[in-house]
Amino acid sequence: MSNLIRFFGTSAAAPSLKRGFACIGLVEEEKHRSSREENIVLLDCGDGSIRKIMETKTSCLSISDILITHFHSDHLSGLAQVIESMDIQKRTRELNVFGPKGLEEYFAQIQRTTCIASKRKFIINVSELDTGTKGVKVSDHKVSTFEMQHTISCLGYRIENSDFVLAYTGDTEPCVEVLNLSEGADLLIHEATFLQKDIDKARSSKHSTPLEAAGDAEKSGTRNLVLTHINDNYETEEGIVSECKTIYPMVRVARDGLEIPL
Numbered sequence: 001m002s003n004l005i006r007f008f009g010t011s012a013a014a015p016s017l018k019r020g021f022a023c024i025g026l027v028e029e030e031k032h033r034s035s036r037e038e039n040i041v042l043l044d045c046g047d048g049s050i051r052k053i054m055e056t057k058t059s060c061l062s063i064s065d066i067l068i069t070h071f072h073s074d075h076l077s078g079l080a081q082v083i084e085s086m087d088i089q090k091r092t093r094e095l096n097v098f099g100p101k102g103l104e105e106y107f108a109q110i111q112r113t114t115c116i117a118s119k120r121k122f123i124i125n126v127s128e129l130d131t132g133t134k135g136v137k138v139s140d141h142k143v144s145t146f147e148m149q150h151t152i153s154c155l156g157y158r159i160e161n162s163d164f165v166l167a168y169t170g171d172t173e174p175c176v177e178v179l180n181l182s183e184g185a186d187l188l189i190h191e192a193t194f195l196q197k198d199i200d201k202a203r204s205s206k207h208s209t210p211l212e213a214a215g216d217a218e219k220s221g222t223r224n225l226v227l228t229h230i231n232d233n234y235e236t237e238e239g240i241v242s243e244c245k246t247i248y249p250m251v252r253v254a255r256d257g258l259e260i261p262l
């Protein structure tokens with residue numbers, strides 16, 4: 001068994017031709033002699049995620065669980081499309097969807113008004129998580145939640161198993177809970193929406209800069225940092241890295257299709 005991160009969508013809320021909206025796979029991969037079997041825990045599911053998943057030749061049927069950080073459309077509005085595709089492909093095994101308070105009502109409303117996958121043969125378990133939840137079993141991992149600081153309620157997820165600790169912020173401005181979320185993590189996936197020159201925009205929209213993300217990684221003893229939620233209409237990957245690598249060298253910028261072993 002090996003684990004890797006597969007970035008399906010790495011865009012901020014501003015549209016981009018190169019980047020899809022937020023969608024990241026934690027892939028547990030089992031190699032057999034003639035085939036490769038995967039199980040995937042999805043982190044966020046922004047609009048169009050199903051096409052980004054297909055572009056990497058990933059089967060949506062291999063997704064066992066979906067963790068939603070918050071209800072902004074660039075993190076959530078692809079959920080119904082992924083579920084429709086699972087139904088069309090005749091899924092039978094259960095799907096677990098986790099997210100902040102309000103997820104059950106959101107899903108029930110979507111179900112009522114759009115009749116998504118109304119004849120599906122699989123059960124969808126929708127679970128709301130409080131901030132400060134510890135050790136919920138998700139696939140083979142233990143998941144804990146942390147309260148990020150954003151314009152609406154946002155859960156940061158810390159995912160642990162015997163091999164690794166992964167931390168994912170979703171959208172947030174710098175806060176002490178990011179440090180708790182990522183303390184000693186093997187990998188921190190941190191949003192980096194604005195550059196330092198636009199720090200005022202980062203504060204007013206409650207987002208972070210690469211320099212702030214790198215500072216969090218350094219303070220929390222994180223081993224590796226990947227920046228995502230990128231506005232590439234605005235800056236190059238080199239520009240983003242150059243802003244922060246002096247204080248945290250183990251940094252890279254996510255792009256759609258990137259895979260990183262854990």
Ligand SMILES: [Zn+2]
Pocket residue numbers: 012013022072074075171229
């Ligand atoms: Zn966002």
Ligand SMILES: [Zn+2]
Pocket residue numbers: 070072150171
């Ligand atoms: Zn947001």
